[in-house]
Amino acid sequence: MPFSHSYxxxxxxxxxxxxxxxxxxxxxxxxxxxxxxxxxxxxKVFAPELFVxxxxxxxxxxxxxxxxxxxxxxTTQVWNSSRIVRRxxxxxxxxxxxxxxxFWEGEPVFTxxxxxxxxxxxxxxxxxxxxxxxxxxxxxxxxxxxEFELNTPASEWHISFTEDQTAYFGSEIDGxxxxxxxxxxxxxNGTYERAIKLPSPVNTEFNDCDPLIAPDESYLIxxxxxxxxxxxxxxxxxxxxGVNEWSTPVNMGDQINTGxxxxxxSLSPDGKFLFFTRREAWDTTEPSRIYWVSTGIIDRIKERxxxxxxxxxxxx
Numbered sequence: 001m002p003f004s005h006s007y008x009x010x011x012x013x014x015x016x017x018x019x020x021x022x023x024x025x026x027x028x029x030x031x032x033x034x035x036x037x038x039x040x041x042x043x044k045v046f047a048p049e050l051f052v053x054x055x056x057x058x059x060x061x062x063x064x065x066x067x068x069x070x071x072x073x074x075t076t077q078v079w080n081s082s083r084i085v086r087r088x089x090x091x092x093x094x095x096x097x098x099x100x101x102x103f104w105e106g107e108p109v110f111t112x113x114x115x116x117x118x119x120x121x122x123x124x125x126x127x128x129x130x131x132x133x134x135x136x137x138x139x140x141x142x143x144x145x146x147e148f149e150l151n152t153p154a155s156e157w158h159i160s161f162t163e164d165q166t167a168y169f170g171s172e173i174d175g176x177x178x179x180x181x182x183x184x185x186x187x188x189n190g191t192y193e194r195a196i197k198l199p200s201p202v203n204t205e206f207n208d209c210d211p212l213i214a215p216d217e218s219y220l221i222x223x224x225x226x227x228x229x230x231x232x233x234x235x236x237x238x239x240x241x242g243v244n245e246w247s248t249p250v251n252m253g254d255q256i257n258t259g260x261x262x263x264x265x266s267l268s269p270d271g272k273f274l275f276f277t278r279r280e281a282w283d284t285t286e287p288s289r290i291y292w293v294s295t296g297i298i299d300r301i302k303e304r305x306x307x308x309x310x311x312x313x314x315x316x
Contacts, residue, residue, distance in 0.1 A: 029270050030068045033089040038273065041300065042255050043293035046275060050091060056287035059277030060107045060264035065114035072290065073106035078283045082106030084119060099145045100133050107158045107264065111165065112215070117142065118159050128177050130155045132169060150185055150195050163215040167192060170209035180209040182222060202238055202246050212265035219298060220246065223263045231259035235276060237301055250305055255297060271295060
């Protein structure tokens with residue numbers, strides 16, 4: 001017969017009970033510090049009370065893998081500036097100046113080991129040119145910034161990493177201003193190899209950017225303004241089928257996408273939740289917000305996608 005909780009407490013020294021309770025609390029996933037009401041398969045606003053004192057335009061969030069801290073960006077009505085904010089587990093916040101452009105630094109992303117924080121910065125005196133940079137964790141905070149080695153004369157935007165440090169990012173090198181394609185680069189012997197462009201139909205003649213690569217590289221989520229979506233930019237997902245081989249991207253549906261912009265996807269550290277940003281338009285008086293949804297929605301889309309593939313292959 002299993003012991004009851006009350007029986008266990010009555011037979012266990014108080015000191016051990018206290019230690020177990022502290023350990024239990026310390027192991028809570030970081031998002032619980034900000035919102036303890038997780039969503040199901042329908043997305044909802046993340047921690048709405050947390051951002052009451054912030055600017056109305058928040059998004060592009062990520063969690064520190066080594067500390068219970070939330071990083072995100074604050075922008076403006078016309079999206080002409082961005083700054084990165086850090087909040088600790090108690091909700092206390094501070095604004096970061098990472099040393100490239102105090103008026104436009106955003107899209108924070110950690111490397112899997114938590115030792116580097118990557119971000120996008122608009123280069124001074126050119127509001128339409130952006131590159132990727134990083135800072136390294138030190139005993140006193142963050143180092144001076146370094147430049148991502150695959151930056152080009154065109155703009156690079158929003159980076160994401162697999163668990164083995166393969167990098168996926170957006171670049172305008174083959175496109176035009178604010179018209180990106182998706183690239184990836186493997187990490188070999190301490191350096192990144194030549195970037196490889198993802199094939200069609202992942203990349204299109206339209207804007208394809210803001211990649212989120214699964215830690216095991218099994219799927220890729222990104223935003224695109226290709227035709228057939230719900231709004232200006234929607235989130236799409238594609239599943240890996242081989243080396244640089246991907247399934248036809250699928251719109252993630254009206255549980256996520258709306259008539260506005262969906263962008264900046266990220267994962268919770270435990271992989272249970274997908275986060276993303278929703279903004280009504282490029283120039284809008286409506287607040288942008290961070291949303292979250294169970295990653296069970298990814299499994300559901302994958303099952304449906306594989307089922308459709310089997311039907312096509314069987315001629316049904």
